[in-house]
Each structure stands twice: as structure tokens, then as C-alpha cells.
Amino acid sequence: MAVKVVMAGVCLALMAGTATAGRTHYGWLYGTEVPVERGVEIQTITTETNGVAPNNLKRDVWWTGLLVGVTDQLELALPFEIQWQRTDDTEANTSLKYYGLEARYRFVTNDPVDKPAFAPLMRVAVKRDIVNRDVVRVETDLVASYEAGKVHAIVDFGVIGDLSLDDTHLELRPGVGVSVRVKGDLRLGVEAYAELSLDETRKSFAIVGPNVAWTHGRFWIAGALGIGVFNINTAPRVTWGVAF
Amino acid sequence: MVVYVVGFRERPVEGAIGNTLRQKGRRFIPDLVGVTEGELISFPNEDPFLHNVFSPSPTRKFDLGSFKQGETKTKQFADAGVVDVFCNIHPEMAATVLVLPNHKHTNVRSDGSYMIADIPPGEWTLYAYTRRAEKPVQATIVVTPGAELNVDLTIARGPEPEHVNKYGEKYRDGDRYR
Numbered sequence: 001m002a003v004k005v006v007m008a009g010v011c012l013a014l015m016a017g018t019a020t021a022g023r024t025h026y027g028w029l030y031g032t033e034v035p036v037e038r039g040v041e042i043q044t045i046t047t048e049t050n051g052v053a054p055n056n057l058k059r060d061v062w063w064t065g066l067l068v069g070v071t072d073q074l075e076l077a078l079p080f081e082i083q084w085q086r087t088d089d090t091e092a093n094t095s096l097k098y099y100g101l102e103a104r105y106r107f108v109t110n111d112p113v114d115k116p117a118f119a120p121l122m123r124v125a126v127k128r129d130i131v132n133r134d135v136v137r138v139e140t141d142l143v144a145s146y147e148a149g150k151v152h153a154i155v156d157f158g159v160i161g162d163l164s165l166d167d168t169h170l171e172l173r174p175g176v177g178v179s180v181r182v183k184g185d186l187r188l189g190v191e192a193y194a195e196l197s198l199d200e201t202r203k204s205f206a207i208v209g210p211n212v213a214w215t216h217g218r219f220w221i222a223g224a225l226g227i228g229v230f231n232i233n234t235a236p237r238v239t240w241g242v243a244f
Numbered sequence: 245m246v247v248y249v250v251g252f253r254e255r256p257v258e259g260a261i262g263n264t265l266r267q268k269g270r271r272f273i274p275d276l277v278g279v280t281e282g283e284l285i286s287f288p289n290e291d292p293f294l295h296n297v298f299s300p301s302p303t304r305k306f307d308l309g310s311f312k313q314g315e316t317k318t319k320q321f322a323d324a325g326v327v328d329v330f331c332n333i334h335p336e337m338a339a340t341v342l343v344l345p346n347h348k349h350t351n352v353r354s355d356g357s358y359m360i361a362d363i364p365p366g367e368w369t370l371y372a373y374t375r376r377a378e379k380p381v382q383a384t385i386v387v388t389p390g391a392e393l394n395v396d397l398t399i400a401r402g403p404e405p406e407h408v409n410k411y412g413e414k415y416r417d418g419d420r421y422r
Binding site: 035036037038039069072111112113114217218243 | 294305320
């Protein structure tokens with residue numbers, strides 16, 4: 001038995017490309033996706049909190065980090081943070097506030113076909129406080145997402161600890177959100193988030209508001225406008241990333 | 245080129261590596277393989293640099309990330325269809341996986357000959373497929389117990405179709421040398 005091959009006419013096919021997955025669909029909440037092995041991403045988070053009681057605190061934070069996929073489920077990040085803040089009682093000041101190391105581990109595969117609907121992820125960050133040099137900040141988040149068709153829901157439970165030899169400050173940072181794919185890679189949703197201080201050194205606040213997310217090739221962006229529920233006026237937050 | 249028979253299903257061997265797509269010399273070797281639904285393809289990197297194997301095909305999207313010489317990744321192919329495979333780093337690398345409903349498929353030898361054994365009795369369709377074919381060619385075959393069939397097929401082949409990287413972008417010329 002044999003197969004003969006003959007040359008035929010020209011046949012050109014330009015295949016459609018695929019957009020990569022966005023890292024988070026939310027403004028204030030971490031997502032459950034990580035880069036593929038040896039994938040690299042630059043990510044920036046811009047956070048604004050306005051009118052935190054009692055002295056009308058305004059704080060902006062710019063977080064930038066280089067993320068590296070160590071395996072298909074483990075990611076390391078090298079971030080630093082710049083902070084600007086002002087209150088009714090203090091002058092505005094800008095500082096390079098933190099640098100550190102962050103790891104995120106997704107407990108299930110991220111394969112587009114094999115991944116389960118329910119995906120948990122753990123995030124741990126250790127940061128040097130450059131301004132208060134005897135303080136180390138430790139952050140941890142347990143994040144769980146559920147995806148069904150166009151709908152994506154998430155729960156993010158975070159704990160922050162500012163640790164020094166003299167004192168310890170703890171905060172709980174819970175959040176929930178839902179995001180719906182509305183057209184192409186554009187998503188809309190809503191989320192709620194709170195920072196709950198376990199002592200009097202910082203004030204707690206809570207927000208709720210709409211979010212939007214978009215992925216385009218190697219670029220993705222997500223943002224939320226937090227509207228104050230408790231102790232705060234507004235809190236917008238935007239995250240974007242570029243994959244390499 | 246791959247020749248295959250359709251019209252009946254066979255159960256996959258659980259966890260079996262149905263075929264291998266080697267990466268060597270900035271090429272997939274071979275550039276066309278068949279695999280039975282539910283079985284795995286092995287992707288060993290035999291080049292002294294990274295490859296990032298991926299597929300945008302709706303039948304089986306995947307991204308193996310970048311892996312180095314000596315590493316092997318595997319991927320299961322659960323649904324029948326055509327899966328195009330590329331490297332995100334090297335635009336000249338392209339291959340196709342045919343995910344088939346049974347084990348009755350084989351790669352054609354360099355002299356054009358092929359053999360498929362143990363086809364169950366019945367009337368089936370025999371296909372020949374090459375990556376650059378405008379469409380596969382087919383022939384109806386009637387298999388009787390113990391009999392041998394000789395089927396010659398002629399297939400037309402065109403140039404390699406263009407493709408984009410995993411982000412949907414055209415490859416930059418410099419990527420060729422990474």
C-alpha cells in the first residue's frame with residue numbers, strides 16, 4: 001500500500017492567535033492564575049484610599065514586581081512599593097516603603113482543558129519596611145475561585161502582620177467578588193473588600209463596588225472602584241500585567 | 245503523513261504515551277502524529293536551548309511553558325480532532341496531532357508505504373492526511389477476517405500555512421535566533 005504526494009496550489013492559512021489568561025479579574029482581590037513554567041510577567045498595582053477616618057487619610061501605593069513561573073503552579077515575585085500619604089494633621093510624604101519576596105502557589109493545574117472549576121491558591125509575602133526599619137511585614141492570602149462558563153467567583157482571605165521586636169500589628173483582609181465575561185475578553189463584575197485592624201494603630205475600613213477586566217494578547221488589566229461602606233470615602237485600585 | 249481508519253472506537257490505554265513529538269534542530273520530529281483519544285503525547289526537548297510548546301487549537305489548547313534540553317513534558321488529548329502545535333520561541337517549528345477514535349493509525353514511511361494491522365471486519369473509511377494538505381483524501385474499505393487489503397492514495401500538498409505566537413502576535417524576526 002502506498003501514498004503518493006503531489007504538489008498542489010497555494011494554500012495559505014493565517015490562524016487566529018489566542019489571548020493569554022488574565023492574572024486577576026478583580027481590583028482588590030488576588031486571582032488564582034500563575035504564569036507557566038519559566039514564564040515572566042511584569043505587574044503593577046496602583047492603589048488609592050481616600051478619606052479613611054478619623055483624620056481623612058489619603059494614601060496611594062504603587063506596587064511593581066517581576067513575576068517568574070518556577071513551575072506551572074508556583075510563582076515567585078520580586079516586588080517593591082512606593083507610598084504617598086497625607087492626613088488632615090500631617091504633610092504629604094512620599095517614600096520607597098517596601099521591598100521583598102512573594103510566592104504564590106496554585107494547588108491545581110492551570111491547564112486550559114484539565115483545570116477544575118474550583119481552584120485554590122496560597123500567597124505569602126515577606127517585605128522589608130524601609131521607613132520603619134525594625135519592622136518586617138508578612139502577608140498571606142488564601143484565595144479560592146470557582147469558574148462556570150462566563151461567570152467567575154472568588155473569595156480572598158488575607159492576613160497582614162507588621163512584626164517587630166517591640167510590637168505586632170495584625171490585620172484581616174477579607175474579600176469576595178464575581179466577574180462575568182460580557183464580550184470577547186472584557187469582563188464586568190462587583191467585589192467587596194475590607195481591611196480590619198486588630199488594634200488601634202490603624203483604622204479599619206470596608207468598600208464595595210464595580211470591577212472591570214480586559215485581556216489583550218500578552219497584556220491584561222483589571223480595576224475596581226471601591227465605594228466606602230465603613231470609615232472610608234473611596235478606594236479605586238488598578239492592576240495590570242505584561243507577559244513575556 | 246498519517247493514514248488512519250475511522251468508523252469505530254477503541255478504548256485508550258489508560259496513561260499510555262500514544263506518540264512522541266521530539267524537538268530537535270528547531271524542528272518537531274515528526275511533524276505529524278496520530279494519537280488515540282484519551283492517550284498522551286510526549287514532548288522531549290533534545291535541543292541545547294529552551295522551547296515553549298503550545299497549541300491554540302480549540303480541540304486541545306495548551307501551553308507547556310519553557311523547558312530545557314533533557315526535559316520532557318506530556319499532555320493528554322481527550323477529544324478527537326486536529327491539534328496544531330507550535331513553539332512560542334521558534335516560528336519555524338510547527339506540527340500537527342491528529343486525535344483519533346481508535347488505534348488504527350500509522351505514520352507513512354519515507355518510501356510512501358504503510359501498514360495498519362488488525363482492523364476489525366466491516367466497512368470503514370480510510371484517510372490519508374498530511375500537514376500541508378488542502379484536505380485529507382479518503383477511500384472506503386471493506387475488511388473481511390484474515391484478508392489483506394492494498395489501498396493506494398494520492399494526496400495534494402501545499403506550502404506551510406503561516407501562524408502566530410501564543411499571544412496572537414506575529415513572530416518578530418529576532419525571535420528566530422533566541
